[in-house]
Amino acid sequence: MAESIQKLPEDGFRINQFPMAAHGFFRKYRNLSQWVFIAIFIILPWVKINGLPAILINIPDRRFTFFGLSFWGHDAPLLFFVLASFSLGLLLATSVWGRVWCGWACPQTITIDGLFRRIETLVEGNHIARKKLYEKSFDKEKIVKGAIKWFLFFAISLILSHTFFAYFTGSGKLLSIALGPPSENLTTFLIVNTTTLVILFNFGWFKERLCTVICPYGRLQSVLMDENSLVVAYDEKRGEPRKSCNTDSEETGDCINCFKCVAVCPTGIDIRRGIQMECIACTSCIDACDEIMRITKKPKGLIRYESENGLKGENTVFWKMKTNIYLGLTLLSVIGLFLFIFNRSGLDITVLRAHEKPYQVLETSKEKTLIANHFTLNLKNQSSLKMEVDIIRTDTIGNTKIEIIASALPITIPPGEAKKNHIFIKFPKSILDKKSHHKFQLQVTRKSKDTTRKYIKEITLVGPL
Ligand code: SF4
Ligand code: SF4
Structure with missing residues (x-):
């Protein structure tokens, strides 16, 4: 058998692989x-x-x-x-x-x-x-x-x-x-x-x-891995020189040159030639060689998961700077993912001032000036349940009553659907500050199944100076 089965010979045609089944x-x-x-x-x-x-x-x-x-x-x-967590985890x-x-x-x-x-x-x-x-x-x-x-x-x-x-x-x-x-x-x-x-x-x-x-991904290995990364590797120090017909009398390593590791390899490479881009780390050669080691009564692991440093007899440092950075970034992405999921609201509410005039003066008298602001309320059901949405119609600031008119509410919104509504807020001018503004908290309620939730949206009421 040739020492190595070339996957891509010079003529460009691939030699078909017939990998032997490995057990172990x-x-x-x-x-x-x-x-x-x-x-x-x-x-x-x-x-x-x-x-x-x-x-x-x-x-x-x-x-x-x-x-x-x-x-x-x-x-x-x-x-x-999701992509960041997966890529960084990889x-x-x-x-x-x-x-x-x-x-x-x-x-x-x-x-x-x-x-x-x-x-x-x-x-x-x-x-x-x-x-x-x-x-x-x-x-x-x-x-x-x-x-x-x-x-x-x-x-x-x-x-x-x-x-x-x-x-x-x-x-x-x-x-x-x-x-x-x-x-x-x-x-x-x-x-x-x-x-x-x-x-x-x-x-x-x-x-x-x-x-x-x-x-x-296979081509990125040389960038991603280093001498401390675990790979499927042949222990050259232990295996060489290989046993062959004309070296019977010589001192030989543990490799008996049986080629079983090559026969089981799905990509057709000889792992004894060192770490190769074609190795998909399927571990078949480990099982095949361990079986040979068992038969020849030698310790298992002539081919094993090992780092380059480990093969040289040095310590393998798993948690080096690069790994710690990857770990930190992966954890950050996963935490970000969970925060995003758990802080996501089932109801998305956007309140926008309507395009027309910012305010309307409804009535003016000695006692009070009544103003109305028109807003559009955009509601999106982001949950998987049907929900009924309403707003709290009246509010008070001190003794002053604020009235909210929303004729189309309450409204039922199916999952995934968005609805738009108009609301008018009627209030006396006296609540406005020197700049004719007032920060108002609009209260939106959502009912789905047996649960009711309340949302607060802060909007600015305006009126004449
Ligand atoms: S299976 Fe083990 S003993 Fe056989 S050729 Fe491969 S490395 Fe050598
Ligand atoms: S781990 Fe799999 S792909 Fe890599 S050399 Fe061994 S048998 Fe071949």
Whole structure:
């Protein structure tokens, strides 16, 4: 066997990979985590919390539901905190644990390894049988197995694309669209089926090429990681010189040059050549080598999670300055996200002075001058419940009565909808200060289900000087 399988030889054509199945400690936990992630992805669109889908990204209505909470287009700052928390968390994880995201949580790895490769193995057999089948010319067996494999790939792609769209349309609506004639929802039908083909192409054929040729995250590793970051690494000091046919009598390291670590590698690299951009930290080579170490009665961990410093026999410093900065920024973003969510009001109220004259003098007498100010009250129901909104009609300042006229109130506002109302505030001129202003607190009440909440909006009443 060649010492290294080149993914991209000079002629530009990729050599197809037929990774051998690895078994061991990491494989067991990766299987478990893959099933958990796949189950969450498939089940989540069907789960309802407070009568709402657990996650729904309704772009046409600019409405988003997230675990029982509803958000609207104007909650866009929330997106900033979500993206910042995710990106900074990823930087933090990469700086400490290297490409742990790629190996354990990336949808590309999970779907290929957890679904598509399992189907391939089920239909075509182990890595040797798959390679043999690939290399042989077309015959009945190759055609039949190929047809079954691609049929199952297509079925899985259909499920994945429909599940993906359920996050945007809601599972119920997607089901009715899927069961109805395509002509009734031609655009959705075309988008979902194009997505199915993209998924089929990506996970069925393109596979790890996305990780090694396209994904920018892999290329950022050299910037994000340092000599203290954990990576899947071969312990050269312990493994070299490797055992080979003509070195039987010499003193050799623990590596018996069995190439099992290369055979299990989904990206086809030889980890013994050092840390490489193509390594997605899937840990298969760790399991494969540990098995060899068990057979040769050597300690496990010739290939292991280790930092560059650890390989040199130096201490690994996890919590260095860079990591602390990432941690601090991640915590700030997460705190910002929670503050935003918990301080968000279910009712958005904006009170604006109407465009006409700032005030009207209603009556003038010796005793008093009565003035009216006209405002528009813009109300937006940001909650997931229907609500009834009203204002407190009268107020007093000392012994002076202030009257608020709002003929269209109370008003019922469905979730996500906005309503506009006119209000007139009648007050005597005597309450105005030298600048003919008076700060007034408008009291708005909101009733939804069994709860009533009161909001105070401060507005300025004006009159003639
Ligand atoms: S699996 Fe271990 S022993 Fe075998 S070639 Fe790889 S590093 Fe050497
Ligand atoms: S080198 Fe090891 S950890 Fe990296 S991709 Fe290959 S098998 Fe996975």
